[in-house]
């Protein structure tokens with residue numbers, strides 16, 4: 235549709251595009267100028283006129299109790315995670331965001347194929363929300379699933395600024411008795427160095443030898459390990475994972491959390507033996523992949539990144555930053571730990587399932603399922619409803635991921651954000667991206683505003699996802715349809731990689 239002069243969406247879109255163009259004198263400005271040339275061409279999707287869900291999200295400094303440690307941080311509504319946002323697919327969500335932080339912020343609705351002007355990228359899809367300001371997001375999530383929301387500004391995600399977002403399918407049978415939403419996080423704010431101090435430390439070694447950067451308690455950096463003290467630049471002794479194909483991360487967090495609780499004070503799902511439970515797991519961590527298992531149970535994985543997959547049994551699942559998994563299980567009788575191992579880092583987050591009497595296992599216990607069959611994204615198959623139809627791609631882009639720890643620099647096709655060249659496509663095209671990882675570390679690559687099909691070795695369309703782990707030395711091929719015009723960020727969901735510029739975009743206008 236072409237928005238008319240009396241269309242409030244068209245008005246607000248032009249307003250912020252103009253404001254944004256005036257603000258930013260980078261290639262972003264060029265993109266915006268381009269968009270300004272055809273503002274009416276950006277497609278606007280509308281939900282039905284039915285019942286809107288209204289939520290208020292106030293981002294503010296807060297003191298929160300993680301189940302022992304009391305920390306000063308930034309949070310939504312004073313809670314970690316922020317309040318669950320729940321809406322029905324196709325129905326409008328109205329979210330009023332108030333910024334009581336000392337910095338600008340936005341909200342990005344991770345995984346939702348929403349209209350571009352609601353995507354929450356400052357300087358690209360909207361003006362940042364200034365301290366003391368507010369912004370109202372309005373959109374109708376088109377597809378059911380498990381998502382989450384977080385700011386798209388600096389390292390704010392590595393504080394408490396994240397919340398689960400569930401989009402319900404009105405037609406789903408809901409063949410379960412309980413729902414268990416499990417949000418995972420790696421935690422440092424208020425107990426270890428702040429995210430900004432960690433970034434400063436990571437980048438301080440630029441050009442220097444390992445270990446010359448400021449060392450901080452609670453942090454592990456390449457160079458800490460004995461094997462690296464000889465002046466080698468990579469990698470470290472600890473912090474590797476076979477599942478991740480090598481180096482697992484640069485930050486060893488003081489705590490790992492499930493639903494805002496440390497492992498010694500776990501959140502508990504209480505239900506009866508035999509209850510059918512639907513688990514929704516979100517990795518909201520900034521720098522940590524998690525391997526998740528429930529002691530004494532096998533999981534039946536049903537969704538990846540919100541989209542249906544052919545149900546498959548697993549002992550454990552691996553989630554990169556930004557990934558989500560839904561699974562079901564039938565609760566046994568007793569007390570069982572749900573453990574999220576910080577993959578390759580050693581620590582763990584945990585929650586408990588309690589259906590009867592029994593001793594609570596010690597916080598250090600590791601269910602044997604963690605060592606069983608670990609399901610990873612490439613082995614997932616789509617269902618009839620989530621399968622991307624076969625079509626020859628109109629565009630085929632190589633997305634080469636490179637980087638180093640010394641200096642701390644991560645790039646896409648040799649460039650950092652701001653000096654990048656966006657992938658320009660046309661509306662209606664089938665687009666292929668080949669993520670080629672030539673770096674020593676895994677990268678969970680995330681595309682805004684779309685879901686892509688991960689292709690398997692036989693070039694068949696696998697599971698639909700919006701975030702996919704690309705291991706060192708690996709090439710991961712994904713296809714998607716350019717059916718939602720805008721300037722859509724494509725980036726690594728390691729918050730520190732993203733912050734130093736491991737980000738570009740897929741750009742298209744037209745209706």
Ligand code: C2O
Nearest residue numbers: 342344556680723
């Ligand atoms: Cu959850 Cu641009 O990210």
Ligand code: CU
Nearest residue numbers: 677726728731
């Ligand atoms: Cu990365």
